[in-house]
Amino acid sequence: MTLQERIDLSETRVCNTVFPFLTNHHDTLFGGKAMSIMDEVSFMAATRFCRKTLVTVSTDRIDFNKAIPSGSIIEAIARVQNVGRTSLKVKVEIYLEHMYKEGRELAIEGVFTFVALGENKQPIPVLEGLDID
Numbered sequence: 001m002t003l004q005e006r007i008d009l010s011e012t013r014v015c016n017t018v019f020p021f022l023t024n025h026h027d028t029l030f031g032g033k034a035m036s037i038m039d040e041v042s043f044m045a046a047t048r049f050c051r052k053t054l055v056t057v058s059t060d061r062i063d064f065n066k067a068i069p070s071g072s073i074i075e076a077i078a079r080v081q082n083v084g085r086t087s088l089k090v091k092v093e094i095y096l097e098h099m100y101k102e103g104r105e106l107a108i109e110g111v112f113t114f115v116a117l118g119e120n121k122q123p124i125p126v127l128e129g130l131d132i133d
Helices: 003-010 031-050
Strands: 012-017 055-064 070-081 087-098 103-119
Touching: 003 031, 003 070, 012 031, 031 055, 031 070, 031 087, 031 103
Parallel strands: none
Antiparallel strands: 012 070, 055 103, 070 087, 087 103
16 A cells, blocks of 8 residues: 555544534634544544554644534544654644535644654654555
């Protein structure tokens, strides 16, 4: 399997409905909940990519481009963006769909960095032992 094929196969999508218990005092998706969703979906994509033990070590930047109102549908899409020796970066985009209108728009985007860990909790190569052409 090529690196690009592995990246393509690890893309992860998660959909949620924004119910009132997920919102802030403005009745929009709470930023902390959005970040939690992004961390989780990026972790899934990273794990699917390398099948190693991973930990989140940083976020490069999270842009909240559009408020997401209660009663919306969101889709979080995570895709491996860059692979280093012991780390990888995953880009996450959250799209907003109004429940009763056609179309969708990019609302939030960010990049999460993960490090692969061995049994001794020290960094290990991400691609070591993988069949990459």
